[in-house]
Amino acid sequence: MKFGGSSVASSEARLTSSLRVISAKEQGYFPVVVVSAIGRAGAPYATESLLNVLHSIDASVSPDPRETDLLLACGEILSAVIFAHTLKTLGHPAQAFRGEQAGIRTDGVYGNARIISINPQNLVASLEKGFIPVICGFQGEFVGPGLGPAGELTTLGRGGSDTTGAAIGAALRADAVEIYTDVDGVKTADPDYVKNAPTLRKVTYDEVAEIAHLGARVVHPRAAEIAMRYSIPLWVKNTFSDDEGTEIVPRSQFPGRRVTGVTHTGKLVYLQFDFREVDEGLRLTIEGHIYDTLALYAINLFMLNLSPTSTGFAVPRDQYPLVQDVFDGLVIPLIGESGQIIHLFQIGSQASKEVMTQASFLKPIENVKKIVANLTEGCTLVSLVGHDYMQQAGVFLAVLETLQQTSINVLQTSDSDTSVSVLIPESETHRAVRVLHERFGLDGAI
Amino acid sequence: MAQETGFEQLRGVSQIEIKNGYAQIHVSRLEEPLSQSRLLVLRALAEADLSLDFLKFTPSGLSCLISESMSKVAEESLNNVGVHYSVKLNRSVVIVFAVNMRDEEGLVARIVRQAIASGARIEHITDTHDRVPIVVHSQDAEMLKKTLESFSEYHKVNN
Numbered sequence: 001m002k003f004g005g006s007s008v009a010s011s012e013a014r015l016t017s018s019l020r021v022i023s024a025k026e027q028g029y030f031p032v033v034v035v036s037a038i039g040r041a042g043a044p045y046a047t048e049s050l051l052n053v054l055h056s057i058d059a060s061v062s063p064d065p066r067e068t069d070l071l072l073a074c075g076e077i078l079s080a081v082i083f084a085h086t087l088k089t090l091g092h093p094a095q096a097f098r099g100e101q102a103g104i105r106t107d108g109v110y111g112n113a114r115i116i117s118i119n120p121q122n123l124v125a126s127l128e129k130g131f132i133p134v135i136c137g138f139q140g141e142f143v144g145p146g147l148g149p150a151g152e153l154t155t156l157g158r159g160g161s162d163t164t165g166a167a168i169g170a171a172l173r174a175d176a177v178e179i180y181t182d183v184d185g186v187k188t189a190d191p192d193y194v195k196n197a198p199t200l201r202k203v204t205y206d207e208v209a210e211i212a213h214l215g216a217r218v219v220h221p222r223a224a225e226i227a228m229r230y231s232i233p234l235w236v237k238n239t240f241s242d243d244e245g246t247e248i249v250p251r252s253q254f255p256g257r258r259v260t261g262v263t264h265t266g267k268l269v270y271l272q273f274d275f276r277e278v279d280e281g282l283r284l285t286i287e288g289h290i291y292d293t294l295a296l297y298a299i300n301l302f303m304l305n306l307s308p309t310s311t312g313f314a315v316p317r318d319q320y321p322l323v324q325d326v327f328d329g330l331v332i333p334l335i336g337e338s339g340q341i342i343h344l345f346q347i348g349s350q351a352s353k354e355v356m357t358q359a360s361f362l363k364p365i366e367n368v369k370k371i372v373a374n375l376t377e378g379c380t381l382v383s384l385v386g387h388d389y390m391q392q393a394g395v396f397l398a399v400l401e402t403l404q405q406t407s408i409n410v411l412q413t414s415d416s417d418t419s420v421s422v423l424i425p426e427s428e429t430h431r432a433v434r435v436l437h438e439r440f441g442l443d444g445a446i
Numbered sequence: 447m448a449q450e451t452g453f454e455q456l457r458g459v460s461q462i463e464i465k466n467g468y469a470q471i472h473v474s475r476l477e478e479p480l481s482q483s484r485l486l487v488l489r490a491l492a493e494a495d496l497s498l499d500f501l502k503f504t505p506s507g508l509s510c511l512i513s514e515s516m517s518k519v520a521e522e523s524l525n526n527v528g529v530h531y532s533v534k535l536n537r538s539v540v541i542v543f544a545v546n547m548r549d550e551e552g553l554v555a556r557i558v559r560q561a562i563a564s565g566a567r568i569e570h571i572t573d574t575h576d577r578v579p580i581v582v583h584s585q586d587a588e589m590l591k592k593t594l595e596s597f598s599e600y601h602k603v604n605n
Binding site for chain 1: 453481482484485488496497498499500503504545548550552555556562565569570576578
């Protein structure tokens, strides 16, 4: 049973969560608990709050990843100890475990470690003694050459507590893994956008992973992946309601053609580099440089679009200033068939001071070619996710027709086996989600 | 119950597959307003019961992938609506699997970089939660697969 930040945020929430654990025990199960840090962003022990303590010392100095991990892990340690003590006060002895005490070994990447193995012997011993183990989510230990016998604490990155929950469930061959949150389960759309969006009673691991990938992070895909590999039923339930929740199962247990939901990602910026000015022989080299640079700065890409005359992609808005900083005014000299050619990059239709300065310096050189990236700020990705549905004739037509009838401008499209996505102006997100939800009959989905 | 259990797949690329038998349609020089003209084309293709993959808007039209066996049907329906188009046969999709790739920042860019560097004639690239499908000329598919298998972040997973 994994309890997210909101389920352990207050003494009342912890009491409600604890009663769910006790109820499972009274039904004859041997519950094992995984907890997130107390509260979400803004709460004193939430991950972001702890990180702010370091940044507040001197924002210009980046904290060491090793020290950052040690600090961040404190949030879950506090949470596990308090949760275990809450259970004890209710008459059910419990033991808190840090990640390494629970036997979680990682690959040693600070801030984004992956679980490589779990040896659950301490947890089994604790259960055999009648305790309820309460494990810190989001952390594990790396034991490698040159390190002390205690190993190194590493955190698991995004979705770390969900991942801990699924992995512990797999290691213990659990009957099920239940992820408790403050919503009733996986919804057909964000309830902030579609007020009465139904809760899906059953979805496949693939569907939930795609839904998470495209914006609705109810369960992290890493947790779904582990549950899928070990065939462990995964549930998403609401700590604060008696709704039965959503069961996540393999494809074989839930076949059929259906639309699962409509999702939307966060804020994106779309860039389309125009290569029409570029010598054919140099296009691939320049394109290669662009993607090398994006990889170097670890930029996340969405909506990739490569064509003979351009290359385009969307980046998260928070990464856009870095992209702009790197590319706007960048000069790449290359030797082409006609000798040396200087390529000057410009982001957006208006030349910035950097581009104008570079252009004036390059004026004496004859062979200068500008590569302009058309810029569309304020975009978002709205996606229709489905199961054995997207390959049907007319799905694209239905999506685009619905949006056009509502006068929503579609900038670009993208699709996969399980989804059809459209890039639209961010201001239209609410309307797009609502009309697609209605058009594909999701109001009555179960 | 207390034995050690292995877990998450290694980060990076875990598997590369080739799917053959596709044709690429390029519709261009559509009349303004483009959005209306694109719908006209999509309606014609839908009425011909054609399943489309990798739909992309281009500056003057759209492109998409269909099953090669349906290329004649596509041509017929596009002729009926009277648009300018081309159908390129012998297209394959090379699918690069990378579990949880969105949390490995820069991984998608590194895969694309590697694909471009291979020299394969790339028609289109897209992404889902665990894979990057790349549309290429069928003659280049094996070569692209081999190049990507030599990628430093390729760790074959047998499962």
